[in-house]
Amino acid sequence: MQQIVELGEWRDYARNARREGKSIGLVPTMGALHEGHAALFRRARAENDVVIGTIFVNARQFNNAEDLARYPRTLEADVDLASSCGVDALITPTAAAMWPNATATTVHVERLGDVFEGTGRPGHFDGVTSVVAKLFILNGACRAYFGEKDFQQLVIVQTMVRDLALEVAVIGCDIVRDDDGLAFSSRNVQLTPEGRTTALGLSRSIRAACAGARTASEQRLLMVATLEEAGVNVEYADVVDPVTLTSSRDDESGRRRALVAGVVDGVRLIDNGPVQIVGGEHAARN
Ligand code: AMP
Numbered sequence: 534m535q536q537i538v539e540l541g542e543w544r545d546y547a548r549n550a551r552r553e554g555k556s557i558g559l560v561p562t563m564g565a566l567h568e569g570h571a572a573l574f575r576r577a578r579a580e581n582d583v584v585i586g587t588i589f590v591n592a593r594q595f596n597n598a599e600d601l602a603r604y605p606r607t608l609e610a611d612v613d614l615a616s617s618c619g620v621d622a623l624i625t626p627t628a629a630a631m632w633p634n635a636t637a638t639t640v641h642v643e644r645l646g647d648v649f650e651g652t653g654r655p656g657h658f659d660g661v662t663s664v665v666a667k668l669f670i671l672n673g674a675c676r677a678y679f680g681e682k683d684f685q686q687l688v689i690v691q692t693m694v695r696d697l698a699l700e701v702a703v704i705g706c707d708i709v710r711d712d713d714g715l716a717f718s719s720r721n722v723q724l725t726p727e728g729r730t731t732a733l734g735l736s737r738s739i740r741a742a743c744a745g746a747r748t749a750s751e752q753r754l755l756m757v758a759t760l761e762e763a764g765v766n767v768e769y770a771d772v773v774d775p776v777t778l779t780s781s782r783d784d785e786s787g788r789r790r791a792l793v794a795g796v797v798d799g800v801r802l803i804d805n806g807p808v809q810i811v812g813g814e815h816a817a818r819n
Pocket of ligand 1: 561562563564568569570572573678679680681682683706707708709710716717718719
């Protein structure tokens with residue numbers, strides 16, 4: 534596996550691969566790699582001639598300096614994991630190269646970035662879309678693999694790609710979970726052992742909602758009850774349209790997405806899954 538720091542070198546590497554008729558699978562990450570990232574690498578490996586991974590802890594998507602400083606950085610282990618998953622080139626750009634002084638351009642996706650993860654973190658998704666757009670432009674045409682773990686991010690990136698007609702096929706990949714059900718996250722290492730038990734409330738709440746069809750309100754209540762019982766400090770629990778992210782009404786039926794977020798041990802965790810809702814008789818009057 535090749536490690537590339539210079540942006541120009543990366544651009545040339547990808548350009549040469551395409552010139553040779555090779556398809557590229559791109560996996561953007563912030564490092565501290567785990568099984569969730571490994572699954573993206575492996576899927577990209579199975580579906581493309583060349584696999585490029587990126588590791589960049591993007592300061593522009595963090596709201597506070599403390600969270601940024603606390604973000605785990607494990608480059609040596611990341612190199613081993615990426616290499617063992619068949620990544621051909623690992624791109625590790627510097628912040629100075631990605632965001633030269635006086636960066637003046639922001640890529641902003643309307644509305645979708647203002648809800649849920651965007652509510653308490655103003656500007657977070659502008660940071661995400663600005664960096665992902667730049668990664669896509671530097672790499673050029675490719676398939677890009679994103680986890681459904683960050684469902685809102687996936688929807689926003691898909692919207693950005695469509696609106697800007699970028700030559701990227703964005704592919705959403707299943708959430709990878711540990712044996713106990715907790716979705717793998719780089720932040721899990723910040724949990725105490727008790728916190729980890731509490732954190733299982735997130736996946737349990739999603740499983741509970743996924744287990745049966747109810748009205749949207751009933752699904753929400755069930756998730757909140759499950760989260761609170763586990764001791765999770767609930768930030769939100771909602772059922773939304775998987776494309777527009779608008780909250781479902783009680784007279785709607787069909788397949789939707791359940792989204793939850795909460796704080797455990799001072800660590801913000803998120804989870805989500807597909808759910809069924811059915812418009813209830815009582816709900817039609819709401
Ligand atoms: P991050 O390094 O946290 O920015 O994540 C990089 C990519 O890995 C994003 O597309 C995430 O959605 C994805 N990812 C992170 N955790 C998981 C997981 N548990 N399962 C699937 N994908 C994941």
